[in-house]
Amino acid sequence: MAKYSIDLQAGKVKEDEAVSSVGETIVGIDLGTTNSLVAHVVEGKAVAVAGPDGKSVLVPSIVHFNSDGTTVVGDAARGYLETQPERTIYSVKRLLGKSFRDLTDVKDRFGYRIIDEDEDRLVKVAVHSEDGRERYYSPIELSAEILKTLKARIEQELGTAVSRAVITVPAYFNDAQRQATRDAGKLAGLDVLRIVNEPTASSLAYGIGLTDEDEGRTIAVYDLGGGTFDVSLLRIEQGIFEVLSTNGDTFLGGDDFDQAIVDHWRTGYDLELDTPELRGGIRLLAERAKKALSTDQQFTGDFDGKVLNLTRGEFENRVRPLVKRTLASCDRALKDAGLGKEDIDHVIMVGGSTRVPLIKQQVSDFFGKQVNDSLDPDQVVALGAAIQADVLAGNQQDVLLLDITPLSLGIETVGGLMDPIIPRNSKVPTKVGRKYTTSVDGQVKLKVAVYQGERDMVADNRKLGEFTLENIPPMPAGIPQIEIHFYLDADGILRVKATEHRSGTEQSVTIKSQYGISDEEMALMLMDSLQNAETDMAARALAEARTEAKNVLLSARKFIRQNESWLTSGQVHEIERFVDALAKSVEGDDKDEINHRLEELNTFTTPLAHEALDRNVAAAMKGKGVEE
């Protein structure tokens, strides 16, 4: 039983690179629906970075287009929300990775226009410029504007260029949304080393999951932002984060609290809100009142010549039904994960809106335990992202954090096809086995070539290594039982084992794949697989037709040999004619031609095969003298 390991050259190079560029900070970014921010680790501690004015670490996720097409991002863009809504894009995160069809129900909620020219393609936002022309921006481009602002901010802080980042996304984001986030990073000049789930980052910020002495923890992350509510239940074991369930409400957040205050005042003081400026002004004042009431019992403000009051009690009565809805989501998340409240070890509060004292109290009553709220809830996600970035930079040696495998791992099968064994985005560690057999009579060797990637043909994927299972006892094709096992551990180390069960022959190889590929290469490969889906399908169809043809050719020739005794020479001649035509078609690359020749041969041989079967059965009965 030989066992050897392949030390991948590419893997080594990449690791050396990582070492040589130590010193360049990898930053953590929370790209939020309402606010975005960037953080980094300084002397072992994660800190969020404020702008040059030193005021706030939060950059409102708003992009405004000036009439000349230039952009302003963040606080500077905020004022245009009410005055030039059609050129001021907010909540772009809601559009990332979505098609117009995905947004059918919500498209009218935005102050700007989403174009519908193709329902199934990714959406774009239409922006009118002053020359009367319309320009179209993808959510990826818009998000990139926000990321560029954050990149400039951290570069200013550090006085050096920054090119690598970890960006967070909600746990429920699908592949398209994650890919779009990655692409936005790339467009902003950032190599996105990892996309991390927001609840995972939040747990890291609180130091949960950073030590592997933890025998396992179940965490609830309650995240109430400006416009969205998410609750995620996580299981953390040995540094591996598993999302057990997610729930929430994509249109419930602090904005609704502001609106509740506006409604309260409008009726109470009989306010006329008939201009965009007034409507914008009252919303801003409502938000100020809400924030003040997170610490004070009473708020007083001036609006349009009137003095407006609000007590914390009045505010709480207004928002209590909204808070109840979030708790109903928590209930559903628990149910989906098959857990009770008592199974939750930690409850983490995330998002600016969790500063509201009523929320802290209700959530802590609901779970029956003190919530974790010692960190700034606006910053938790970004701080966690910075810690993850620091881990990737190699500054926190003992921690391993790998929750999913980013690319599929599989082997080459007949015809050069990729057979994915561990699909991309699988949780690690994982173990998968699959059974194969031989395709040729008397085959004594089987080459196992391991590939990584999403394309249908192995030639388009990345080869990680190969080995040969030898000493398979000679048997007819299809008889050997070969099982191939893939074991992927939490470090991203892949071990592949092949076993022939009838003889017990076994061989294995260890492949270190974690650093085998840069994220940039990965993004390219994924994009490639999308762009080439059609050609891949054609290539796959051709490869399949060829494989089938080769199998049929083998059995047709075998059929002639085995049935020579009774086949007429005319029949043999006909079969040979069809066989030759099929063999010739396999040389070409026209799958329709191959299929046509296959069909011809099959049509001719099927009745002969039936006859052969009858004759064999008759012969067997005679030989064995079966009694009647």
Ligand code: ADP
């Ligand atoms: P997102 O994750 O959607 O980007 P954030 O976590 O930044 O959002 O939360 C923004 C929301 O938090 C806004 O609605 C804001 O008004 C609210 N918020 C911020 N500070 C406070 C506070 N002190 N009290 C109540 N709500 C607050």
Ligand code: MG
């Ligand atoms: Mg958030």
